[in-house]
Amino acid sequence: MKHVRLLTPGPTMVPQEILAEMARPTGHHRSAESRRALREVTEALQYLFQTNATCLTVTGSGSAAMEAAIVTTCAPGRKALVIRSGKFGERWAKVCAAFGIDHVTYDVDWGTAPSAEGIAEQLAADASIGYVIVVHCETSTATACDLEAIAKAVRSHDVLLIVDAVASAGAIPLRMDAWGVDVAVVGGQKAPMLPPGLSFVAVNDRAWAVADSFAPPAFYLDLKAYRKALAADYSPPYTPSVPLIMAARKALASIREMGIEAVWAKVATLARATRAAGEAIGLSLFSKAPSDSVTAFCVPDGIDDAVLRGRLRDEYGVLIAGGQDRLKGRIVRIGHLGHVDAVDTLGALAALEIVLNSMGYSCTLGAGVAAAQRVLAASAS
Amino acid sequence: MKHVRLLTPGPTMVPQEILAEMARPTGHHRSAESRRALREVTEALQYLFQTNATCLTVTGSGSAAMEAAIVTTCAPGRKALVIRSGKFGERWAKVCAAFGIDHVTYDVDWGTAPSAEGIAEQLAADASIGYVIVVHCETSTATACDLEAIAKAVRSHDVLLIVDAVASAGAIPLRMDAWGVDVAVVGGQKAPMLPPGLSFVAVNDRAWAVADSFAPPAFYLDLKAYRKALAADYSPPYTPSVPLIMAARKALASIREMGIEAVWAKVATLARATRAAGEAIGLSLFSKAPSDSVTAFCVPDGIDDAVLRGRLRDEYGVLIAGGQDRLKGRIVRIGHLGHVDAVDTLGALAALEIVLNSMGYSCTLGAGVAAAQRVLAASAS
Numbered sequence: 076m077k078h079v080r081l082l083t084p085g086p087t088m089v090p091q092e093i094l095a096e097m098a099r100p101t102g103h104h105r106s107a108e109s110r111r112a113l114r115e116v117t118e119a120l121q122y123l124f125q126t127n128a129t130c131l132t133v134t135g136s137g138s139a140a141m142e143a144a145i146v147t148t149c150a151p152g153r154k155a156l157v158i159r160s161g162k163f164g165e166r167w168a169k170v171c172a173a174f175g176i177d178h179v180t181y182d183v184d185w186g187t188a189p190s191a192e193g194i195a196e197q198l199a200a201d202a203s204i205g206y207v208i209v210v211h212c213e214t215s216t217a218t219a220c221d222l223e224a225i226a227k228a229v230r231s232h233d234v235l236l237i238v239d240a241v242a243s244a245g246a247i248p249l250r251m252d253a254w255g256v257d258v259a260v261v262g263g264q265k266a267p268m269l270p271p272g273l274s275f276v277a278v279n280d281r282a283w284a285v286a287d288s289f290a291p292p293a294f295y296l297d298l299k300a301y302r303k304a305l306a307a308d309y310s311p312p313y314t315p316s317v318p319l320i321m322a323a324r325k326a327l328a329s330i331r332e333m334g335i336e337a338v339w340a341k342v343a344t345l346a347r348a349t350r351a352a353g354e355a356i357g358l359s360l361f362s363k364a365p366s367d368s369v370t371a372f373c374v375p376d377g378i379d380d381a382v383l384r385g386r387l388r389d390e391y392g393v394l395i396a397g398g399q400d401r402l403k404g405r406i407v408r409i410g411h412l413g414h415v416d417a418v419d420t421l422g423a424l425a426a427l428e429i430v431l432n433s434m435g436y437s438c439t440l441g442a443g444v445a446a447a448q449r450v451l452a453a454s455a456s
Numbered sequence: 457m458k459h460v461r462l463l464t465p466g467p468t469m470v471p472q473e474i475l476a477e478m479a480r481p482t483g484h485h486r487s488a489e490s491r492r493a494l495r496e497v498t499e500a501l502q503y504l505f506q507t508n509a510t511c512l513t514v515t516g517s518g519s520a521a522m523e524a525a526i527v528t529t530c531a532p533g534r535k536a537l538v539i540r541s542g543k544f545g546e547r548w549a550k551v552c553a554a555f556g557i558d559h560v561t562y563d564v565d566w567g568t569a570p571s572a573e574g575i576a577e578q579l580a581a582d583a584s585i586g587y588v589i590v591v592h593c594e595t596s597t598a599t600a601c602d603l604e605a606i607a608k609a610v611r612s613h614d615v616l617l618i619v620d621a622v623a624s625a626g627a628i629p630l631r632m633d634a635w636g637v638d639v640a641v642v643g644g645q646k647a648p649m650l651p652p653g654l655s656f657v658a659v660n661d662r663a664w665a666v667a668d669s670f671a672p673p674a675f676y677l678d679l680k681a682y683r684k685a686l687a688a689d690y691s692p693p694y695t696p697s698v699p700l701i702m703a704a705r706k707a708l709a710s711i712r713e714m715g716i717e718a719v720w721a722k723v724a725t726l727a728r729a730t731r732a733a734g735e736a737i738g739l740s741l742f743s744k745a746p747s748d749s750v751t752a753f754c755v756p757d758g759i760d761d762a763v764l765r766g767r768l769r770d771e772y773g774v775l776i777a778g779g780q781d782r783l784k785g786r787i788v789r790i791g792h793l794g795h796v797d798a799v800d801t802l803g804a805l806a807a808l809e810i811v812l813n814s815m816g817y818s819c820t821l822g823a824g825v826a827a828a829q830r831v832l833a834a835s836a837s
Contacts (some may be wrong), residue, residue: 091472102723302505391797418459418800418804422800432833
């Protein structure tokens with residue numbers, strides 16, 4: 076019976092209050108209580124995304140919701156520009172391919188963020204682009220782009236901006252309406268602090284106008300069915316995960332209670348503290364544009380990352396993530412989004428120092444923790 | 457929805473698996489399943505106390521179980537010697553007084569441990585003493601006595617040794633049979649990792665022989681009723697807290713699985729790490745004979761302990777205990793027993809440093825954590 080702390084960048088830790096909420100009796104999904112819960116989730120999502128757009132709840136992973144966003148809003152006749160700067164950008168290109176959605180890709184190096192200028196150039200060069208698909212925080216590389224600037228660049232063209240906000244919404248600043256994002260997607264098991272199983276999509280009127288112009292190659296993931304549900308007094312199209320919706324109501328309400336700016340500030344502080352700790356013990360950041368929702372450190376020479384992570388897990392009950400695909404074995408990733416807090420982070424950093432040291436990586440025990448403490452102390456005052 | 461960590465020396469943190477166990481349907485307390493659970497708890501308690509004595513489960517606090525032990529086994533005609541070295545020693549004298557049990561007290565300074573020699577002198581001086589009541593770990597002063605030596609001294613007299621093991625059983629070495637302890641008591645909300653509500657008493661044959669010689673001034677807390685239950689196929693005398701018994705079965709099984717020596721070693725390492733941290737940042741230990749189950753630091757001059765603990769709780773989600781009675785405001789206490797682990801402890805120590813610093817107590821951030829890390833690193837290798 077070990078204490079296990081998820082410092083992975085999703086799934087994140089689930090507060091006990093949320094687990095308890097899921098243990099309540101599951102009512103019918105069309106009962107007044109379930110429909111009221113879905114309405115409250117819908118409203119809380121508007122706050123999370125900072126939008127007046129329609130917010131939809133899908134029983135499925137972030138990938139399911141992102142697929143739903145793409146197939147529902149990318150109408151035939153226009154091309155999608157898929158920005159690829161990591162594993163998830165690559166995935167959205169695969170989704171386009173799977174559904175025969177005409178698309179081009181714009182590749183930037185893993186660990187760097189796509190720039191507004193770069194995207195503007197792509198748009199200027201190809202008038203047939205109707206959709207820009209971009210990942211706000213590329214979890215695989217722990218990199219965030221300047222979404223506000225990108226949205227501004229995109230807005231001067233007649234294109235829809237579809238944003239993978241799976242690891243950003245509720246973690247780092249995202250103001251959908253103020254910035255001009257048309258579609259955004261988040262996963263429940265990320266900043267919303269839920270066990271996996273739900274994802275959320277916000278679709279604005281501009282995107283609905285496109286969506287209403289064609290029949291998507293979709294059934295379960297046709298977002299128009301979910302929109303219809305909202306109009307039908309929140310009676311969902313297919314059986315959703317009712318306990319997860321109850322949990323989402325509670326979790327999103329707690330984010331609202333804390334205030335989204337305070338949540339963003341908390342995540343940013345944990346990220347700054349973690350980066351400071353890494354710097355103090357000589358770990359290099361992988362990303363040239365680090366996201367505050369997740370930090371990737373390069374695995375030092377001579378250290379086997381599977382052993383490192385395994386020992387952190389088995390000896391200290393701390394789960395951090397490794398690298399994916401081409402970054403496997405090269406980076407470790409520590410999440411800052413969701414329920415994780417300063418004490419979890421400080422404890423995990425202390426454990427990381429001990430394990431690194433015992434594996435032959437020379438660092439002064441406590442040096443990283445002290446750097447993190449200084450950041451936390453400064454942010455508290 | 458804050459992360460709250462109980463680093464209080466009881467109640468201690470309850471593992472999620474245990475909470476889930478309590479959420480199972482509550483059967484009737486005389487059902488085969490409930491009786492089987494009580495039997496398994498009874499057997500696991502023998503392992504916990506390292507005894508073949510009869511182990512009884514009382515629905516009530518540690519004080520209830522200790523009262524039960526005293527009133528059931530202190531027969532009229534002989535005196536009890538109550539060792540008072542803190543709040544709980546004082547309590548057992550009050551229990552004796554409440555039931556008209558003839559008793560004398562042997563006072564030692566708070567923060568010091570009663571010695572075997574001192575107790576031997578008391579016994580030598582007064583042949584009417586029939587019972588020695590001693591607290592193994594005096595939580596109020598974070599002090600442990602040398603129970604093995606005390607038991608040895610007591611064994612050369614015809615007296616029963618009744619031990620308050622509320623904060624020691626399952627945390628620091630206690631070998632009831634090998635040492636010659638006659639009665640021992642533990643609370644569920646301490647090392648056994650349960651939510652409050654249950655307590656456990658072990659009574660050996662020598663103590664039963666005395667108990668069977670008189671009618672105690674007790675009904676609910678007459679341990680003979682509980683012994684009878686065991687003989688009656690584990691059908692309890694009064695309605696016990698069934699969910700807590702289910703939880704106890706799971707928790708005690710996990711202690712057995714880990715091995716009692718490994719549990720003791722874990723607690724000792726956390727205590728050593730915490731003491732090293734305190735020393736590194738200039739905090740004084742209150743106790744002259746520190747228990748490994750809880751560490752008491754003196755509150756530094758100029759620091760308001762209520763503010764310190766309040767800020768740790770509100771800003772970092774870390775609960776530590778203050779002082780009780782005459783030690784109120786003078787000490788803070790950090791628990792090492794139960795589910796708490798290295799990462800909790802390291803994180804809490806890091807938070808303690810930050811808060812102390814911000815309150816004007818000068819210490820180098822990270823210095824205490826580093827000292828704790830060195831202890832943990834050494835114990836792991």
